[in-house]
Amino acid sequence: MAFFDLVDFDNHEQVVFCSDKESGLKAIIAVHSTKLGPAVGGCRMWDYASDEEALVDVLRLSKGMTYKNAMAGLEMGGGKSVIIGNAKTDKNETLFKAFGNALNGLSGRYYSAEDVNITTKDIAIANTVTDYVTGTEGKSGNPAPFTALGTFLGIKAAVKHKLGRDDLAGLKVSIQGLGSVGYFLCEHLHKAGAKLVVTDLNQEALDKVAAEFDAQVVGLNEIYDQDVDIYAPCALGATINDSTIDRIKASIVAGCANNQLAEPKHDLALKSRGILYAPDYVINAGGIINVSFENDYCADKATNKVEEIYQTLLNVFEQADQQDRPTGEVADDMARAIIAAGGKDKL
Numbered sequence: 001m002a003f004f005d006l007v008d009f010d011n012h013e014q015v016v017f018c019s020d021k022e023s024g025l026k027a028i029i030a031v032h033s034t035k036l037g038p039a040v041g042g043c044r045m046w047d048y049a050s051d052e053e054a055l056v057d058v059l060r061l062s063k064g065m066t067y068k069n070a071m072a073g074l075e076m077g078g079g080k081s082v083i084i085g086n087a088k089t090d091k092n093e094t095l096f097k098a099f100g101n102a103l104n105g106l107s108g109r110y111y112s113a114e115d116v117n118i119t120t121k122d123i124a125i126a127n128t129v130t131d132y133v134t135g136t137e138g139k140s141g142n143p144a145p146f147t148a149l150g151t152f153l154g155i156k157a158a159v160k161h162k163l164g165r166d167d168l169a170g171l172k173v174s175i176q177g178l179g180s181v182g183y184f185l186c187e188h189l190h191k192a193g194a195k196l197v198v199t200d201l202n203q204e205a206l207d208k209v210a211a212e213f214d215a216q217v218v219g220l221n222e223i224y225d226q227d228v229d230i231y232a233p234c235a236l237g238a239t240i241n242d243s244t245i246d247r248i249k250a251s252i253v254a255g256c257a258n259n260q261l262a263e264p265k266h267d268l269a270l271k272s273r274g275i276l277y278a279p280d281y282v283i284n285a286g287g288i289i290n291v292s293f294e295n296d297y298c299a300d301k302a303t304n305k306v307e308e309i310y311q312t313l314l315n316v317f318e319q320a321d322q323q324d325r326p327t328g329e330v331a332d333d334m335a336r337a338i339i340a341a342g343g344k345d346k347l
């Protein structure tokens with residue numbers, strides 16, 4: 001495998017393969033950049049079909065964290081980790097202690113936190129052997145409600161820009177994925193008067209959201225064909241791809257999932273179809289913003305900073321219009337300019 005030539009390698013500073021025979025740990029830690037500070041980004045546990053798939057996933061997610069943290073104005077670099085395994089059957093205490101020991105090996109160049117299939121309980125176990133975790137219970141805790149708040153405000157910014165409206169009353173939103181973030185996003189949207197169309201692999205999650213928020217449930221594959229105003233991808237990445245893009249009827253794509261575009265060309269493809277795309281790492285930064293307050297935690301301060309996502313997205317949309325370019329490309333340029341300047345406040 002031509003590792004350094006992978007598109008997603010993108011000059012990563014460090015990629016560490018970790019294993020521990022006793023616990024069965026197989027993990028990859030990717031540190032994309034420490035230019036703005038220690039790399040911070042969550043850990044995902046997933047039963048990857050191959051080690052290559054895990055590697056590409058962690059590299060893409062890690063680069064995304066560099067851009068996300070820069071755009072959010074945080075003094076943090078970008079990194080991510082993945083544990084290869086089945087979260088339902090392979091989790092145990094020794095696994096997360098072994099993961100904590102692996103984090104110690106990076107001596108603070110990377111701090112881990114929760115992501116898909118990793119809970120505050122798992123992070124607490126790692127925390128018994130390492131200080132290099134964040135998003136811990138009793139401090140900033142579960143980032144998901146803050147990610148949901150930021151995503152909700154990002155949807156409002158997209159609606160303001162595209163539809164010229166300040167409210168969401170009566171707008172139809174399709175939400176794919178009702179997990180830690182998706183559930184809270186549905187709560188915000190329902191309270192704001194939006195009509196929800198939802199899907200998930202998990203029947204329990206579907207029943208709960210249908211009952212609590214009067215949501216219409218559709219099949220996993222039907223979600224792309226819905227006659228809605230906004231499509232919110234909140235499950236895994238790459239759901240905007242060659243086979244789904246022509247089916248999307250929404251005029252806005254805005255959700256919390258990381259790496260929503262299967263390939264960079266889908267950024268332009270959305271623009272060409274008149275669909276406003278809220279770049280994923282900008283709209284879903286609420287959780288990492290909350291985590292950045294870990295060491296002197298104050299929920300109000302974190303909430304105020306999460307609220308900045310609304311204006312950051314409006315800036316991206318306006319610049320994209322002025323330059324007649326896709327929003328994802330414009331956000332990437334803005335993030336790179338922040339990194340080159342050494343921080344958002346130094347621009």
Ligand code: NAD
Nearest residue numbers: 143144147177178179180181200201235256257258284287
């Ligand atoms: P989660 O694991 O709690 O929830 C994901 C949900 O998606 C689950 O309910 C799962 O059943 C469902 N799902 C998986 N595949 C699906 C499919 N094909 N169709 C429909 N539903 C499917 O994860 P989460 O923490 O809510 O994160 C969701 C997304 O947001 C991920 O892409 C994650 O990387 C991203 N994200 C999360 C946070 C956070 O604070 N948790 C922060 C930033 C970005």
